Amino acid sequence: MNKPIPSPQPSRGPTEHEVRAQIVDAATDYFSRYGYEKTTVSDLAKAIGFSKAYIYKFFDSKQAIGEVICANRLAAIIAAVNEAVAEPYGATEKFRRMFKTLLTAGSELFFADRKLYDIAAVAAAEPWPSVGGYEARIQDLLTQIVLQGRESGEFERKTPLDETVNAIFLVMRPYINPLLLQYNLDSAEDATVQLSNLVLRSLAP
Template structure:
């Protein structure tokens, strides 16, 4: 893993960068990420916009820093599930529910932040690729254990992960979530049914769980 691009900052510089990120996130939660300007962030911290630009090359860089922070929290939660207690099928189901719950919670409770994450996914911000990789890896960890224990069919691991993560799109992809909620669909129920379908397909004998 390459060194952090900010490793050359002094402790004071790192603290200032963190303060800028914190202030921007507070404003994003109240004003929205699109309406918040670098001038707003600078004013919040009683500094000049030029000083903000010393630590971030652009407003887009601040957007990506905050999005990375949020997605890192989701990645960590996914790994807690993947490495946690329960059988592999139970952990697959739990990971489906985690991804669904986090998506729906942000949609209703943190809509301004959800809008930023939706833009990141739709516009394929660089951080999105790393996030997808982490969720894939969490699924792969569970799948490998399930295959080793004989509770999952010995299918190609990469294909299984691709199908599992892809199946989550209906309750995690912004466009599909919008459509489901507009139709009063119960996303938690969709996640449960989808998990059951996938787990049935993964059983060695193909029979229901």
């Protein structure tokens, strides 16, 4: 008769996922107080109570930690945009709400947590994959809005879709890219309203 296989013992100590999350949380707090560029992995290790070698078991560089923090912040902005453009709005209103929400969320991060905003600015300058993913997601949302507008008759249909989306994105970019927004904050609110009107006029059938 076969012996029963013993059930696995419950793991002791934190899981790898929990340790990674702990490092990211501590780094987010540390960066928000001292800034990203002035902080070293040694600083983080000392603040968290881990050895530097232990942190390198989970992240191969300071940038890798910053990448996660940046991705989390940008994902929160995209979530806010998704909520703002949810049904039942038409394409015209969705575009206005999308542009306004992107500006509002980016401005709030700039003013409320300037040192964390600096991570996003560094990420945009490199650029890091998280920023590329963020911009791709915005272009996906623009594509959906333009398609909705074309189907409803709100927008013209002659211009190739990719050309239309890329042109709109280039108009929006100075106000949604973290590196560029910091130089356009003074005029951003009025500018985005005027640019929204300009884009929508260009999309009229």
